[in-house]
Amino acid sequence: MYGPYGGAGVGAAYNPRTGTYARGAAAYGPYGSRSAAQAWNPRTGTYGQTRQGSNVYGSWGSTYVQRGDDWAQTNRVTNRATGTTTRATRTDEGAMVSRRGAGGSGFVAGSEGGNVYAGNDGNVYRREDGSWQKYENGGWSGVDVPESTRERASQPTTRSTTSSSGSRAVPSSTYGQLQRDSQTRSEGVQRSSAYNSYRSGGGGRAAGSYRPRGGGRRR
Numbered sequence: 001m002y003g004p005y006g007g008a009g010v011g012a013a014y015n016p017r018t019g020t021y022a023r024g025a026a027a028y029g030p031y032g033s034r035s036a037a038q039a040w041n042p043r044t045g046t047y048g049q050t051r052q053g054s055n056v057y058g059s060w061g062s063t064y065v066q067r068g069d070d071w072a073q074t075n076r077v078t079n080r081a082t083g084t085t086t087r088a089t090r091t092d093e094g095a096m097v098s099r100r101g102a103g104g105s106g107f108v109a110g111s112e113g114g115n116v117y118a119g120n121d122g123n124v125y126r127r128e129d130g131s132w133q134k135y136e137n138g139g140w141s142g143v144d145v146p147e148s149t150r151e152r153a154s155q156p157t158t159r160s161t162t163s164s165s166g167s168r169a170v171p172s173s174t175y176g177q178l179q180r181d182s183q184t185r186s187e188g189v190q191r192s193s194a195y196n197s198y199r200s201g202g203g204g205r206a207a208g209s210y211r212p213r214g215g216g217r218r219r
Contacts (some may be wrong), residue, residue: 019043060120075118088118119174147173
């Protein structure tokens with residue numbers, strides 16, 4: 001559907017030559033856009049997904065790809081006012097975060113454990129022992145989760161002892177994005193484990209758990 005002020009669309013496809021299934025959706029308006037897509041090839045065990053968004057302040061996106069034991073995910077956020085792009089890239093071999101802008105490019109932080117994320121507020125975060133930390137002033141410091149989240153949380157590790165009135169508070173939209181990206185990475189690890197089990201003789205049940213959400217059925 002398209003109109004003078006915006007539009008939206010969905011689509012799905014299957015390539016019988018390569019065996020690839022794909023689907024996606026997008027919507028846009030005068031103040032921003034959102035899009036998402038997935039692709040899956042059961043012949044090669046390759047899976048990929050991407051989510052992109054934009055508004056009057058900038059744009060952001062997250063992309064994940066996996067084939068067998070090899071996988072990678074990148075999170076990006078661009079601030080239109082400053083022209084700065086923060087990108088966090090994680091692979092099965094580690095992770096790093098970089099920033100690029102009017103002042104030049106630079107490496108921000110790295111992690112062998114691959115637990116570094118780029119928040120859609122332009123800051124760099126990492127997941128450590130069940131809690132979020134922010135990279136600033138050359139080091140990592142704990143942050144406060146949104147008040148509504150603290151009230152609902154049942155795990156003590158999600159609470160912070162510092163008042164959320166300070167600069168350590170994480171915006172609700174950023175916290176939600178970080179939680180979703182963390183879940184995506186966890187699902188990727190599970191897919192890799194299931195696929196490895198299948199290759200080593202685990203059987204069809206493991207292969208089924210490796211398939212992406214929505215399955216691989218042709219419509």
